[in-house]
Amino acid sequence: MHDVKTIRAKRGTNQEGAGAHNKRVIIDALRINGPLSRADLARATRLTKQTVSNLIEALELDGLVMSEDVVRNGRGQPSTPYRLVPDGAFAIGLQIDRHSTRAIAVDLVGNVLARAEAALPPDGPVGGARVILGLIEAVRTDLQALRPQSERRLAGLGVAMPGPFGLAPAPDDPWMMGAWQTFPLLETLAAGTGLDVALQNDAAACATAERMVGxxxxxxxxxxxxxxxxxxxxxxxxxxxxxxxxxxxxxxxxxxxxxxxxxxxxxxxxxxxxxxxxxxxxxxxxxxxxxxxxxxxxxxxxxxxxxxxxxxxxxxxxxxxxxxxxxxxxxxxxxxxxxxxxxxxxxxxxxxxxxxxxxxxxxxxxxxxMFDPWAVALGAAAEPIGRAFEPRFSAILKEAAAR
Structure with missing residues (x-):
């Protein structure tokens, strides 16, 4: 008898019409644990072996998962591990701080492929937005040069900056970026890049980076x-x-x-x-x-x-x-x-x-x-990938509503 390895995974659901959620569960399990066989995935996610096989086939067709070499373990049945395809998706992360901004491009598993930084002008978000859009374009161009398929697999743009959000800061309060708080930042970035954009505070982005690779x-x-x-x-x-x-x-x-x-x-x-x-x-x-x-x-x-x-x-x-x-x-x-x-x-x-x-x-x-000036931008880049691929209850609700 061999030891059963511990696999960290969220639970899937075998109910009809939960395919989007279950795909996310499989992707999340492979992201956290590395290569796993279909049997490993079925045991960890509580999904049936047939459901896992169907999901793996669909994810392979989507270019998100691929098989590795067959593993033979003694007298047991040989197994085929599956892993994520790094080039299956890409995202761009942006950090906006009081004096500088950083942009970074990553693949599905968090590998950094391109990055750039710039000083922000003192005239606030009006001039700063132009600098930021130029920075994003530069990183996007570098990414496309490295991965020509990246544009059609770009999950979105994640933005991180100091909070709190939605409050009315005093104009001269140095601890809150008051002018940026009232500026239509997400609309400006979405219009300038054509990407889906989401905002979070810098500490949340840093925590995401720590969870991903820290x-x-x-x-x-x-x-x-x-x-x-x-x-x-x-x-x-x-x-x-x-x-x-x-x-x-x-x-x-x-x-x-x-x-x-x-x-x-x-x-x-x-x-x-x-x-x-x-x-x-x-x-x-x-x-x-x-x-x-x-x-x-x-x-x-x-x-x-x-x-x-x-x-x-x-x-x-x-x-x-x-x-x-x-x-x-x-x-x-x-x-x-x-x-x-x-x-x-x-x-x-x-x-x-x-x-x-x-x-x-x-x-x-x-x-x-991490004691790294790029940690916040890295975490910001993880947000669009998480939004697209991490298992969330909303995935089940959306499929149920569509039926």
């Missing part, structure tokens, strides 16, 4: 604490990204902390913007990473003081996250040099007691995530 891979319940200009939390709950009623779930940077009787938001105290203020650096500087790294290596007293204070605030934030959401792990990601992030995470330990302290725990409560 520290949250293999976790169904994790919270990504993202330190950018401000601070946000991307919530992966029950294997899906949770965004809240208005797309503003996880805006933990706006949480008020007491400071000698005065309440100040967390992001005013522990974000990259607060670090720049403490060090007298310009957040818009093109060589900001290098300037911060120099201060880290020089053991700058102002930087050390900021780390000590920020670590205390983030330690409390992690305690609240663990208490509220009971995640398998909290992941810290940052638009910061790795050497700074590593010192900050070390200073946060030891964590405060919480309901995350339990016998038999195998996953670290706090994990280091």
């Amino acid at each position: 520290a949250a891979h293999g976790l169904d319940d994790a919270v990504c604490l993202y330190l950018g200009y401000g601070i946000g939390a991307g919530l992966i709950l029950g294997g899906e990204l949770y965004t809240g009623a208005h797309g503003n779930a996880g805006e933990i940077g706006m949480a008020l902390l007491s400071d000698g009787g005065r309440l100040t938001p967390l992001e005013h105290r522990a974000s990259m913007a607060s670090l720049c203020h403490a060090l007298g650096l310009d957040p818009a500087a093109g060589n900001l990473y290098d300037l911060i790294s120099e201060r880290v290596r020089a053991e700058d007293p102002a930087l050390s003081a900021w780390i000590a204070a920020a670590a205390g605030d983030l330690r409390l934030a992690i305690h609240l996250i663990e208490t509220l959401f009971d995640p398998q792990a909290v992941i810290i990601s940052a638009a910061a040099p790795a050497e700074l992030a590593e010192r900050l995470i070390a200073a946060i330990e030891p964590l405060l007691p919480s309901n995350a302290v339990r016998p038999g725990r195998t996953t670290a409560r706090l994990k280091a995530g």
Whole structure:
């Protein structure tokens, strides 16, 4: 008797008319686990073997799945593993920050194929939109040069930028991109690119990237604490990204902390913007990473003081996250040099007691995530692919309504 390997997959449904959902279930299982046989897929998704065979054949015709070489296991029946075809779909991700923008093109499994970045002009979204459309066009052209079939398999454009969304920011509030909040961004991008466009906050996009290729891979319940200009939390709950009623779930940077009787938001105290203020650096500087790294290596007293204070605030934030959401792990990601992030995470330990302290725990409560300026754009690019291919209850509802 051989051991049955553990396969992570969502459950399909054998009821009539659920084909779209079941296709997404198969794609998701192959994305998470890698190559699987039809028997593996049937066992993991609770679908019948005949249903899985029909789905595999349909996905092969769609150019999304292909077979690998037959595997022979001792005396057992030989099996044929199936895997996703990377060139089965493509997407473009866009990050809009206060001073810069990044665009990235990926394939179905998250391989980065093209990317570009540019500084945003100071005149706000009117001039910024022209820069962004030019950047997207450049990445799209590079992608098509590498993959000529990409245009007809382009799932869409995912956009990530700081939230919160739908509020009325004060015009001079540096923590909210007020002019961008009221600008018809999605309409402008859809008209300029001809693509389906969706918006999410940067912390949610970073969490998606962590789940796809980072520290949250293999976790169904994790919270990504993202330190950018401000601070946000991307919530992966029950294997899906949770965004809240208005797309503003996880805006933990706006949480008020007491400071000698005065309440100040967390992001005013522990974000990259607060670090720049403490060090007298310009957040818009093109060589900001290098300037911060120099201060880290020089053991700058102002930087050390900021780390000590920020670590205390983030330690409390992690305690609240663990208490509220009971995640398998909290992941810290940052638009910061790795050497700074590593010192900050070390200073946060030891964590405060919480309901995350339990016998038999195998996953670290706090994990280091990506310290990569491209992480948010990567997560943004994953959104159109997820929208097209991840299993969601809406797929069942749409098929039922069509019958």
